[in-house]
Amino acid sequence: MSAAPLLSLEDVVVRFPLRRTVMDRLARRPARAVHALNGVRLDLHRGETLGLVGESGCGKSTLARAVVRLLDPDDGRVRFEGQDIAGLVGAARRGFNKRVQMVFQDPYGSLNPRMTVRQVLHEALSVHRMRPRAAIPGRIAELLDLVRLPPDSADRLPHQFSGGQRQRIGIARALAVEPDLLVADELVSALDVSVQAQVVNLLLDLQGRLGLTVLFVAHDLRLVRHISHRVAVMYLGSVMEVGDTEALFSAPRHPYTRALLDAAPDLDPARRTAVAAARGELPSPLAVPSGCPFHTRCPHAFDRCRTERPVLAPRGPAGRAACHLEGFGAPA
Amino acid sequence: MTAAEDLLSRRRPAPRRFRPPSLPRPSPALAGGLAILAALLVLALVPGLVAPYAPAAFDYRAILKPPSFAHPFGTDNFGRDILSRTVWATRVDLQIALFGTLVPVVFGTLAGAVVGYYGGWVEALFGRVVDAVVTFPFLVLVIAIVAVLGPGLFNLYIAVSVVGWVFYARIVAAGVALQRRLDYAAAARVMGYSTPRIVLRHLLPNAVSAAIVYWMTDMALCILLGSSLGYLGLGAQPPTAEWGVLIADGKNYMNTAWWISIFPGVAIVLAGLGFSLLGDGLADLLRPKR
Numbered sequence: 001m002s003a004a005p006l007l008s009l010e011d012v013v014v015r016f017p018l019r020r021t022v023m024d025r026l027a028r029r030p031a032r033a034v035h036a037l038n039g040v041r042l043d044l045h046r047g048e049t050l051g052l053v054g055e056s057g058c059g060k061s062t063l064a065r066a067v068v069r070l071l072d073p074d075d076g077r078v079r080f081e082g083q084d085i086a087g088l089v090g091a092a093r094r095g096f097n098k099r100v101q102m103v104f105q106d107p108y109g110s111l112n113p114r115m116t117v118r119q120v121l122h123e124a125l126s127v128h129r130m131r132p133r134a135a136i137p138g139r140i141a142e143l144l145d146l147v148r149l150p151p152d153s154a155d156r157l158p159h160q161f162s163g164g165q166r167q168r169i170g171i172a173r174a175l176a177v178e179p180d181l182l183v184a185d186e187l188v189s190a191l192d193v194s195v196q197a198q199v200v201n202l203l204l205d206l207q208g209r210l211g212l213t214v215l216f217v218a219h220d221l222r223l224v225r226h227i228s229h230r231v232a233v234m235y236l237g238s239v240m241e242v243g244d245t246e247a248l249f250s251a252p253r254h255p256y257t258r259a260l261l262d263a264a265p266d267l268d269p270a271r272r273t274a275v276a277a278a279r280g281e282l283p284s285p286l287a288v289p290s291g292c293p294f295h296t297r298c299p300h301a302f303d304r305c306r307t308e309r310p311v312l313a314p315r316g317p318a319g320r321a322a323c324h325l326e327g328f329g330a331p332a
Numbered sequence: 333m334t335a336a337e338d339l340l341s342r343r344r345p346a347p348r349r350f351r352p353p354s355l356p357r358p359s360p361a362l363a364g365g366l367a368i369l370a371a372l373l374v375l376a377l378v379p380g381l382v383a384p385y386a387p388a389a390f391d392y393r394a395i396l397k398p399p400s401f402a403h404p405f406g407t408d409n410f411g412r413d414i415l416s417r418t419v420w421a422t423r424v425d426l427q428i429a430l431f432g433t434l435v436p437v438v439f440g441t442l443a444g445a446v447v448g449y450y451g452g453w454v455e456a457l458f459g460r461v462v463d464a465v466v467t468f469p470f471l472v473l474v475i476a477i478v479a480v481l482g483p484g485l486f487n488l489y490i491a492v493s494v495v496g497w498v499f500y501a502r503i504v505a506a507g508v509a510l511q512r513r514l515d516y517a518a519a520a521r522v523m524g525y526s527t528p529r530i531v532l533r534h535l536l537p538n539a540v541s542a543a544i545v546y547w548m549t550d551m552a553l554c555i556l557l558g559s560s561l562g563y564l565g566l567g568a569q570p571p572t573a574e575w576g577v578l579i580a581d582g583k584n585y586m587n588t589a590w591w592i593s594i595f596p597g598v599a600i601v602l603a604g605l606g607f608s609l610l611g612d613g614l615a616d617l618l619r620p621k622r
Contacts, residue, residue: 065518068522069522070518070521070522093524094524096524097522097523097524098524100522101522101523102518102519102522104515104518104519105515106515109514109515109516110514110515110516110518110519111516111519112516112520112534112538113516113538114537114538115534123523123525123533124523127523127524127525127529128524170519173519173523177523
């Protein structure tokens with residue numbers, strides 16, 4: 001992984017300020033803000049699938065939206081092929097949009113209810129001039145075939161499809177502009193388990209066939225393990241650990257990763273244990289703890305964790321973890 | 333084929349064929365509204381089809397005559413045929429309905445789209461404009477504007493347009509603000525589409541149905557307003573046949589010649605009913621399927 005990353009996040013900070021109430025103004029309190037991303041550092045390499053996991057509200061979706069520039073960071077940079085995407089305007093911005101696409105979580109809200117599949121794909125192909133006008137109908141048929149939708153689905157409206165089929169339409173729309181990077185934000189979390197497998201395997205197949213780079217955001221650990229080359233674990237707006245999938249799942253190097261993996265229910269009842277690997281409740285993102293964000297719940301926390309924020313440092317052959325306990329999880 | 337296979341093959345449902353979308357059966361409201369308005373439109377385009385006389389033709393031998401075979405709706409104090417005048421007035425009143433709402437619909441929809449999409453201070457500013465307009469009763473505000481500009485239909489259109497766009501803008505802004513938050517709007521932005529394309533091609537079509545339904549009601553209200561101002565002498569000017577003017581013509585003869593005011597009144601009710609039914613029918617038809 002020595003080649004330059006396709007996309008890198010450099011200390012990205014995103015805050016959502018809350019409205020100041022009358023009491024806040026009277027007490028001269030500053031505006032409070034939800035700290036969605038607190039200095040995220042992450043690289044995506046060409047051709048890999050990076051799984052992004054974490055609890056609800058840890059900033060996964062915010063990160064996805066920052067990557068496709070649905071929102072701009074308050075601090076830090078998102079670089080695509082070395083270029084800061086915040087500065088892109090006009091044709092350069094359209095060029096970026098063409099190369100970085102997204103598939104959304106909600107199969108019902110992510111398609112315009114009044115546009116047929118053909119209209120959706122035709123618009124993407126013609127606005128970005130992907131094909132000469134005469135070749136567009138053929139390309140639409142190709143795209144439908146690519147996501148395994150029947151050819152007669154082109155003239156139907158979204159309400160005539162199931163959730164899984166709608167997600168395929170969403171994938172076809174994203175692939176119409178032939179992107180390099182596909183961001184899948186909770187692609188299958190709204191689908192039935194039986195349909196999830198179909199859609200995920202479709203994504204895996206397309207990733208290999210088209211050489212896509214995929215940022216796969218999900219909270220389902222088994223799904224992420226199945227699909228990802230590397231995994232990044234987020235907690236309260238920070239990346240706690242990132243590493244090769246198997247290494248991370250078999251030997252987590254961060255106490256939070258360990259806690260997250262232990263919390264996942266096991267299919268085998270005999271192996272179910274009621275260990276509380278993390279104490280207490282998830283802190284509010286309005287008041288992220290100082291030092292290590294996990295120190296309030298970490299069973300291994302010591303004084304340094306409360307004051308000094310650990311940075312992502314190399315652990316093992318290909319991993320990084322943000323923890324002061326350098327030896328945590330290391331093979332004895 | 334074994335018996336079990338036979339059973340299985342028979343149970344298998346016939347493959348579902350895709351049926352091309354066909355126009356849904358019109359609801360009774362839609363059909364009724366369309367029928368009434370189509371009839372009124374025919375009267376407006378070719379009044380001679382039904383009207384036996386010219387609308388302003390005096391006949392001093394038939395003054396204030398009750399409905400008869402020669403004059404089915406009776407005559408007024410100049411011997412003018414009420415049926416003819418009522419039919420000819422259809423043209424004027426449908427014009428009022430159309431021209432009184434056209435500018436508000438177009439401008440209000442576009443303004444509402446901008447307000448709904450950008451929100452923030454644009455929305456706050458627009459909110460104050462709405463407050464300023466709704467503070468005054470609509471009729472009073474229109475009367476004031478017409479009084480300044482002078483009576484007549486053209487000034488009536490100006491007055492209605494100056495005030496009326498606000499209501500369309502408010503409806504459309506609410507719809508666009510709702511649609512803007514959905515993921516398909518985000519998807520369109522990720523696609524790199526321009527803001528005008530996102531607003532006009534994606535958000536507006538999903539946000540205008542309420543405004544279109546309101547438009548139908550508004551045309552009925554506009555006819556009533558035109559008639560009210562005609563009655564007050566601020567709208568269409570006599571001897572132009574206009575339903576409100578006709579009702580005003582008969583006000584001094586209410587006790588002796590009821591037919592002068594009643595028949596134009598019925599025409600107003602009929603037009604209002606037609607637009608309202610059409611609006612109801614369209615509301616059902618335009619509701620997006622999920």
